[in-house]
Amino acid sequence: SAALEIQEFIRLQKKKKAALAENIVIKQIAQITKEPVGPEELERAKNMLAFRFYEGLDSNGEKAHFLGTYETIAGSFEAGIGHFKKMQQVTALDVQNVAKRYLDPKLRTVITGVSK
Numbered sequence: 245s246a247a248l249e250i251q252e253f254i255r256l257q258k259k260k261k262a263a264l265a266e267n268i269v270i271k272q273i274a275q276i277t278k279e280p281v282g283p284e285e286l287e288r289a290k291n292m293l294a295f296r297f298y299e300g301l302d303s304n305g306e307k308a309h310f311l312g313t314y315e316t317i318a319g320s321f322e323a324g325i326g327h328f329k330k331m332q333q334v335t336a337l338d339v340q341n342v343a344k345r346y347l348d349p350k351l352r353t354v355i356t357g358v359s360k
Contacts, residue, residue: 250347262356266354266356273343276347277340277347280335280336280339280340281336286335290331294328297328310324
Protein backbone atom coordinates (compact mmCIF):
# COMPACT_ATOMS: atom_id res chain seq x y z
CA SER A 245 0.00 0.00 0.00
CA ALA A 246 1.25 3.48 -0.86
CA ALA A 247 1.95 5.87 1.97
CA LEU A 248 0.47 9.35 2.05
CA GLU A 249 2.66 12.11 3.38
CA ILE A 250 1.23 15.49 4.29
CA GLN A 251 3.65 18.26 5.16
CA GLU A 252 2.93 21.70 6.52
CA PHE A 253 5.56 24.31 7.19
CA ILE A 254 4.81 27.21 9.49
CA ARG A 255 7.07 30.20 9.90
CA LEU A 256 6.45 32.06 13.14
CA GLN A 257 6.61 35.76 13.83
CA LYS A 258 9.45 36.86 16.08
CA LYS A 259 8.93 36.11 19.76
CA LYS A 260 6.12 33.63 19.05
CA LYS A 261 6.41 30.14 20.50
CA ALA A 262 6.34 27.01 18.34
CA ALA A 263 4.25 25.18 20.95
CA LEU A 264 1.49 27.77 20.57
CA ALA A 265 1.43 27.35 16.78
CA GLU A 266 1.45 23.57 17.14
CA ASN A 267 -1.51 23.67 19.53
CA ILE A 268 -3.47 25.90 17.16
CA VAL A 269 -2.86 23.54 14.23
CA ILE A 270 -3.75 20.45 16.29
CA LYS A 271 -6.99 22.08 17.50
CA GLN A 272 -7.90 23.05 13.93
CA ILE A 273 -7.29 19.50 12.70
CA ALA A 274 -9.43 18.12 15.54
CA GLN A 275 -12.19 20.61 14.67
CA ILE A 276 -12.20 19.54 11.01
CA THR A 277 -12.54 15.87 11.98
CA LYS A 278 -15.53 16.65 14.23
CA GLU A 279 -17.49 19.01 12.01
CA PRO A 280 -17.30 19.99 8.35
CA VAL A 281 -15.64 23.23 7.31
CA GLY A 282 -18.01 26.10 6.65
CA PRO A 283 -19.16 26.97 3.13
CA GLU A 284 -17.18 30.24 3.08
CA GLU A 285 -13.95 28.49 4.07
CA LEU A 286 -14.48 25.75 1.49
CA GLU A 287 -15.17 28.32 -1.23
CA ARG A 288 -12.07 30.30 -0.24
CA ALA A 289 -9.94 27.14 -0.46
CA LYS A 290 -11.38 26.29 -3.88
CA ASN A 291 -10.71 29.84 -5.09
CA MET A 292 -7.11 29.59 -3.90
CA LEU A 293 -6.67 26.27 -5.73
CA ALA A 294 -8.21 27.73 -8.89
CA PHE A 295 -5.92 30.75 -8.70
CA ARG A 296 -2.85 28.53 -8.27
CA PHE A 297 -3.97 26.29 -11.13
CA TYR A 298 -4.40 29.16 -13.59
CA GLU A 299 -1.35 31.02 -12.32
CA GLY A 300 0.59 27.80 -12.90
CA LEU A 301 -0.28 28.05 -16.60
CA ASP A 302 0.92 31.65 -16.92
CA SER A 303 3.98 31.14 -19.10
CA ASN A 304 4.76 28.85 -22.02
CA GLY A 305 7.24 26.96 -19.83
CA GLU A 306 4.60 26.36 -17.15
CA LYS A 307 2.10 25.18 -19.77
CA ALA A 308 4.72 22.81 -21.19
CA HIS A 309 5.45 21.48 -17.69
CA PHE A 310 1.73 20.87 -17.07
CA LEU A 311 1.28 19.12 -20.42
CA GLY A 312 4.42 17.03 -20.02
CA THR A 313 3.60 16.02 -16.47
CA TYR A 314 0.10 14.77 -17.22
CA GLU A 315 1.02 13.21 -20.56
CA THR A 316 3.76 11.27 -18.71
CA ILE A 317 1.94 10.21 -15.54
CA ALA A 318 -1.60 9.87 -16.86
CA GLY A 319 -1.24 9.47 -20.61
CA SER A 320 -3.17 12.67 -21.34
CA PHE A 321 -3.04 16.32 -20.37
CA GLU A 322 -6.82 16.13 -20.08
CA ALA A 323 -6.31 14.14 -16.86
CA GLY A 324 -4.81 17.29 -15.34
CA ILE A 325 -7.85 19.30 -16.30
CA GLY A 326 -10.07 16.54 -14.90
CA HIS A 327 -8.05 16.58 -11.68
CA PHE A 328 -8.64 20.33 -11.35
CA LYS A 329 -12.37 19.91 -12.00
CA LYS A 330 -12.60 17.16 -9.36
CA MET A 331 -10.93 19.42 -6.80
CA GLN A 332 -13.55 22.06 -7.51
CA GLN A 333 -16.29 19.51 -6.72
CA VAL A 334 -14.97 18.62 -3.25
CA THR A 335 -17.56 19.01 -0.49
CA ALA A 336 -17.15 19.91 3.18
CA LEU A 337 -18.02 16.30 4.03
CA ASP A 338 -15.22 15.11 1.71
CA VAL A 339 -12.74 17.31 3.59
CA GLN A 340 -13.98 15.97 6.93
CA ASN A 341 -13.72 12.34 5.81
CA VAL A 342 -10.19 12.81 4.46
CA ALA A 343 -9.15 14.57 7.67
CA LYS A 344 -10.49 11.69 9.75
CA ARG A 345 -8.66 9.15 7.61
CA TYR A 346 -5.29 10.80 7.08
CA LEU A 347 -4.81 13.24 9.97
CA ASP A 348 -4.88 10.65 12.74
CA PRO A 349 -2.97 11.95 15.81
CA LYS A 350 -1.31 8.54 16.25
CA LEU A 351 0.41 8.99 12.89
CA ARG A 352 1.60 12.54 13.51
CA THR A 353 5.22 13.60 13.62
CA VAL A 354 6.12 17.16 14.54
CA ILE A 355 9.58 18.57 13.94
CA THR A 356 10.45 21.97 15.34
CA GLY A 357 13.50 23.79 14.03
CA VAL A 358 15.14 26.95 15.24
CA SER A 359 16.74 29.35 12.78
CA LYS A 360 20.12 30.81 13.62
